[in-house]
Amino acid sequence: MSVRIWTGSGSPYSWRVLLALRFKGIPYEEQVLSFSARDHKAPDYLARNPRGKVPTLECEGAVFYESLGILAFLEARFPDPPLLGRAPVESGRIWQRLAEIDNYLAPVMHAFFRPIFFGNPAGQEHAIQQAAGVIHLELGGYEALLDQAPWITGDAPSAADLALYPMLRSILRAAARPSVADLELALLPIAESYPRVAAWMGRVEALPGFAATVPPHWQAADDG
Numbered sequence: 393m394s395v396r397i398w399t400g401s402g403s404p405y406s407w408r409v410l411l412a413l414r415f416k417g418i419p420y421e422e423q424v425l426s427f428s429a430r431d432h433k434a435p436d437y438l439a440r441n442p443r444g445k446v447p448t449l450e451c452e453g454a455v456f457y458e459s460l461g462i463l464a465f466l467e468a469r470f471p472d473p474p475l476l477g478r479a480p481v482e483s484g485r486i487w488q489r490l491a492e493i494d495n496y497l498a499p500v501m502h503a504f505f506r507p508i509f510f511g512n513p514a515g516q517e518h519a520i521q522q523a524a525g526v527i528h529l530e531l532g533g534y535e536a537l538l539d540q541a542p543w544i545t546g547d548a549p550s551a552a553d554l555a556l557y558p559m560l561r562s563i564l565r566a567a568a569r570p571s572v573a574d575l576e577l578a579l580l581p582i583a584e585s586y587p588r589v590a591a592w593m594g595r596v597e598a599l600p601g602f603a604a605t606v607p608p609h610w611q612a613a614d615d616g
């Protein structure tokens with residue numbers, strides 16, 4: 393059995409799959425593509441993933457892209473420990489949260505961090521503040537959920553935790569940029585506004601193998 397994964401440093405979708413691989417104790421070989429060199433648009437990569445995005449995973453001759461599809465494959469091929477639940481209700485709850493993360497948080501994450509990481513926040517303050525407002529609504533929901541249980545879907549970590557964490561880290565990393573310091577986004581420090589979310593982030597960071605998944609160019613960053 394050999395697993396290869398193509399990632400991009402800092403890609404939250406790649407990070408969720410790396411967390412799942414570590415959680416399940418699956419050995420893998422990682423190839424970090426360079427976005428600036430446009431490795432993800434090279435013909436040999438497009439042959440594996442015609443959308444030219446990361447992550448892509450190959451296992452025993454089968455190639456998968458789209459992080460949720462990859463997680464579903466990993467769960468079926470390597471069921472223990474489970475990440476997508478065993479019982480129908482548990483499984484449905486986890487997929488519900490995954491759909492919420494990708495349908496509601498992901499678009500606003502992109503709207504928030506794109507002008508901060510890849511553009512010029514000057515002139516886009518209103519759009520950034522609007523996105524931050526939606527992020528606060530989402531964070532409020534997770535704060536309430538985490539008041540009921542230590543993990544997003546209950547008493548054990550699930551794919552929902554592993555999918556949510558990298559997105560929140562990306563958001564907080566963007567919020568820490570000096571270029572938005574004057575916007576009073578009230579996202580940092582996260583422990584002040586959302587103590588349960590902050591404590592949950594600590595629990596994710598304590599999962600075995602977590603450190604090896606942190607994007608290489610983030611290792612030294614203090615982003616709250």
Ligand SMILES: N[C@@H](CCC(=O)N[C@@H](CS)C(=O)NCC(=O)O)C(=O)O
Pocket residue numbers: 400402403404405406432444445446447457458459460
């Ligand atoms: N829905 C996809 C999203 C993947 C995605 O958007 N990846 C980004 C990096 S976070 C990417 O590869 N962007 C490069 C591009 O679109 O050219 C998934 O879940 O895998």
